[in-house]
Amino acid sequence: MKELRVLHIGLGAIGLEVAKLVSKKSGLRTVGASDLVKYVGEDFGEVLGVGKTGVKVSSDYRRVLKEVKPDLVLHATSSYLQDVYEQIVDCVKAGANVISTCEELSYPYRKHPSLAKNLDHLAKEYRVRVLGTGVNPGFLMDTLVLLLTAVCQEVYSIVVERVIDASHRREAFQRKIGAALTEAEFKGKMAAKEISGHVGLEESIALIGDAMGWVVERIEAEQPEPIIASKEVSSPYYTISAGRVAGLQQTARGFVDGKERITLVFKAYVGAEDEYDRIHILGNPEVHQTIKPAIQGDRATAAVVVNSIWPLMKCRPGLRTMKDLQTLSFR
């Protein structure tokens, strides 16, 4: 395949991790970078620590789209489809394929059916592909689960659990899960939507159901609940005394034929001693899988995004989800 010319939109921690990986891969060339506020005017190669490249960071992605006409946009600005919809539409209309870490884009048909339909039509019209992915949603709680069901003649129910020690994660992540707040502050910020918890459990359930041909009648997604530190715990950013919030847990349940058949449990807190990704498939035969320690999220998200590029380019144009891609792998 010919070299792909890549534009990076969104230069937060994830966007930079993706761009660093792109800089190491043959077949990909970064031709543009854009962020509303960060690194504007700087040489993007220097931002990445790979030496001057002549690619200047611009705050105006629309202008860059016109100037560089990228084959592919790697996009990492927000978790919510409504926030990124216009950006993705702009990319598609500029003739660029798009892979975004926007969590809601990983399976937008359920929460945002009309936006999803529009994006799909538009992508087909402009003959490009649009995909939302990352490690979660996009991999650990959906794609990997799906592949494991392939050994089953029957599947009765699926339980997936991701438990991560937030101590190793960046400060923004720890803030997002409410680390070091009091329980009252946590509830206040949650009500005010200042902290969100993990976005993507509903998308993962919907993707699993769709791929397996299960009609998921209802998804119950609990509000994130605080996990309270039972003793003092600390991370590079916070010291959390006993009784304060160490992180959060949230559960989502998918109902098929009136029964809870897909259950996803996410826990992220500072000081988690036992970190793992676990999948239980009750079926014939059963599958009980553990990945331990849990997969490092930021590095894995960048890997999943970049490793999805070539399989996505083989897909027909349109809005795609992870179930449409050839079996992903490192390449």
Place this chain on the structure above:
Amino acid sequence: MKELRVLHIGLGAIGLEVAKLVSKKSGLRTVGASDLVKYVGEDFGEVLGVGKTGVKVSSDYRRVLKEVKPDLVLHATSSYLQDVYEQIVDCVKAGANVISTCEELSYPYRKHPSLAKNLDHLAKEYRVRVLGTGVNPGFLMDTLVLLLTAVCQEVYSIVVERVIDASHRREAFQRKIGAALTEAEFKGKMAAKEISGHVGLEESIALIGDAMGWVVERIEAEQPEPIIASKEVSSPYYTISAGRVAGLQQTARGFVDGKERITLVFKAYVGAEDEYDRIHILGNPEVHQTIKPAIQGDRATAAVVVNSIWPLMKCRPGLRTMKDLQTLSFR
């Protein structure tokens, strides 16, 4: 998609398990069954225990191919490509897609490049797809490994281990791994090719390398070694006294850039107390995965074969391998 008309060739334990599963699936209809010796003349529905279907088992698959003109042949006769090549050619020339549990067909390009090339050409000419798959090779030591590498920015090396307690497996499997023989008998039968051990490790290594873009210069596949019972162990078929063969182990190693980078270890013996499937990926980030207990092989092979049908039918015609299919799942 329209209903697929299925012909089963090879009615051993695996062929029957596949056919039983097909009988439960919508979108698939069994229109023929053939075995050289087993169940010839019987009603195949009665053989499967699903009631009379009017499909008579024939010893002449060529005649059945002509009579029923199946869309798809599910084939389970031998582990070796040279043994099944003519059968598959016959199916392809009859216009049928083929999924076979022939282990060597799971990735035939390395051991049998000219047979593979011929099959690919022929399948394209007749506009059908040919795939070799099963739980191993086909899933546990290749497809699943590949998917797990997708979270990695770098992969340095891969170690996969499958340890199974042969007590639960059928008698033919236990015989194949030398259960209850003396060590001398084991070595004699191995030299005489009366027992084979597991076929597929080389194919799995080659498939992994191909999908990841690694040039595997050399694959070292050790001869199977007996595992000696340290105390009396038993299965429904054998009682094995201490000092006799309980089963076997074998290792295959793939070398890339002069280094051992893919290592597959297979152990199957009566009385294994710790049964698991394990994958270690040394990379960035690392992945350490355990499935425990190990996946039940026969049931899973039937599942992988049947769950591969729809993804395979979406592929372009030709000889395909598991890396070409959309992410597999139960359906």
